[in-house]
Amino acid sequence: MLSKSQARAFFLGGTFLFSAIFVFLTIDSVRQNDTRTNAQNLTEDVLKGKEIWEKNNCMGCHTLLGEGAYYAPDLTKVVERRGVSWIDVFLDDPQAMFPGERKMVKYNFTKEEKGQVIAFLDWVGKIDANGWPPKPNIPVDSIATAVPSQTTANVVKVAQPEKFSQLCVACHAVGGKGGNVGPALDHVGSKFDADYLNRWLIDPQAIKPGTNMPKLPLSDTERKDIVTYLSALK
Structure with a gap:
């Protein structure tokens, strides 16, 4: 059994130690943020694409980097997986690409808006996320x-x-x-x-x-x- 003073010292010491670790990891994460997110590639099109993504509540169905809904496919690596041309055609009319199978809304994006959305998804896909999303178990x-x-x-x-x-x-x-x-x-x-x-x-x-x-x-x-x-x- 610990005495009151020992228990107090144990509690305070543990709190200080783990608080220090938390602060260190936070500072380390912030320090690496620009490099791991390729901040130098944050172009105007990428920022506009993010605005379109948020305005249309795409995360209400899709996930990016593990955040969002799981109703529709994860789009973290969609540009790498599908390619720019395929996504460009798909955004024109999702139902036409998969008749009777896709419930994604046809947003009637302009060519410029489609390019901005693709630019945003391409940027997201190149973020160093420590291997997220994981590769399929069966190659x-x-x-x-x-x-x-x-x-x-x-x-x-x-x-x-x-x-x-x-x-x-x-x-x-x-x-x-x-x-x-x-x-x-x-x-x-x-x-x-x-x-x-x-x-x-x-x-x-x-x-x-x-x-x-x-x-x-x-x-x-x-x-x-x-x-x-x-x-x-x-």
């Missing part, structure tokens, strides 16, 4: 090793178009690399001819009503390049 690469690919030669012959790597790989995989929302496209060239693929990219709903495939904003040249690439995957 995507392990799935690729389980599915042998027959398309390596075709990919070498026909380079993957930039627009395909920016948009299509978010949902589709080629050679085991890419998303798994839609079917893998390894042998799509042997299943469908160029005319069908072209008509499919122009308006997927016209070919298969109810499909989850969105109508992508592709120029004639971009669509032609993708069709040429897909036709080579046999």
Whole structure:
């Protein structure tokens, strides 16, 4: 048993010690803040994007750095995961990208506002958050090793178009690399001819009503390049 004086000394000593530790850790965190958040990259677009994020209460559904609601996906690393072009298209009409699956509001952002939101999300994604959010337990690469690919030669012959790597790989995989929302496209060239693929990219709903495939904003040249690439995957 401690005497009253010993208990008082123990209490005061513990309070002082842990208060000192708390103050030290606080000062250390503040000292590293600018470096770890890349404060030098806080451009006007990033600040405007944050204003749009707060004005539309995006954290009412999404999380950033573990803060926010868990109704919709965490967006801390969304630019790294999806890419700028995909997010730009998605913000135009979320429902069109995932018919019947997404309940995100269509905000009718201007091109400038979309750029500002993306700039803000890109800045957030580059914050040093000690590994947050954690990586998935099952790496995507392990799935690729389980599915042998027959398309390596075709990919070498026909380079993957930039627009395909920016948009299509978010949902589709080629050679085991890419998303798994839609079917893998390894042998799509042997299943469908160029005319069908072209008509499919122009308006997927016209070919298969109810499909989850969105109508992508592709120029004639971009669509032609993708069709040429897909036709080579046999």
